[in-house]
Amino acid sequence: xxxxxxxxxxxxxxxxxxxxxxxxxxxxxxxxxxxxxxxxxxxxxxxxxxxxxxxxxxxxxxxxxxxxxxxxxxxxxxxxxxxxxxxxxxxxxxxxxxxxxxxxxxxxxxxxxxxxxxxxxxxxxxxxxxxxxxxxxxxxxxxxxxxxxxxxxxxxxxxxxxxxxxxxx
Ligand code: K1U
Ligand code: ZN
Numbered sequence: 001x002x003x004x005x006x007x008x009x010x011x012x013x014x015x016x017x018x019x020x021x022x023x024x025x026x027x028x029x030x031x032x033x034x035x036x037x038x039x040x041x042x043x044x045x046x047x048x049x050x051x052x053x054x055x056x057x058x059x060x061x062x063x064x065x066x067x068x069x070x071x072x073x074x075x076x077x078x079x080x081x082x083x084x085x086x087x088x089x090x091x092x093x094x095x096x097x098x099x100x101x102x103x104x105x106x107x108x109x110x111x112x113x114x115x116x117x118x119x120x121x122x123x124x125x126x127x128x129x130x131x132x133x134x135x136x137x138x139x140x141x142x143x144x145x146x147x148x149x150x151x152x153x154x155x156x157x158x159x160x161x162x163x164x165x166x167x168x169x
Contacts, residue, residue, distance in 0.1 A: 001037045004035065006042060006051050008164065018056050018139040019056055019057065031058065042093050045061055046063075046135045048135045059076065059139065061131050063128045076132070078110055078136065080108065087103050090134060092144055095143065100145075100152065102144050102147045104130050104134075106125060109124070
């Protein structure tokens with residue numbers, strides 16, 4: 001297992017649209033294991049392949065209280081959404097230290113392959129629904145800051161660039 005570097009906003013690679021995974025093989029299982037290790041190390045509850053500069057449709061998450069239920073979704077597709085949406089406070093491992101409100105569907109059903117290549121449908125609500133929608137946005141190159149006003153996004157970009165300059169100095 002290995003820790004992978006997480007891309008930070010405003011890195012343009014975060015806006016890449018991921019392609020479908022062609023085969024669920026050892027390369028993909030190793031990537032999923034490495035992403036889970038990276039997610040736990042960063043104290044996140046989800047991580048998309050885009051965030052570790054791999055542009056294939058794969059995400060991992062674990063929203064359990066004990067952090068002992070790792071999940072892998074390959075080629076996920078939303079097949080149902082609730083009519084209702086809620087405003088939730090969100091953060092992102094690629095935009096560290098920033099939290100703001102984003103409207104998401106209250107519940108979604110997602111069809112995906114698991115790490116063995118088996119098809120499954122997940123019925124998600126609560127934190128899991130928010131997490132899956134956030135991660136699936138990453139796979140089409142969208143960050144939660146893109147739901148915010150241009151003014152807020154500009155301030156966040158300036159702050160991130162300053163932090164990155166300070167980290168390099
Ligand atoms: O994709 C990421 O950057 C990870 C991100 C995903 C996310 C999950 C749920 C809501 C918004 C975003 C996070 O892991 S955010 C930080 C987090 O660890 C957390 C969020 C909610 C409850 C508990 C922890
Ligand atoms: Zn994120």
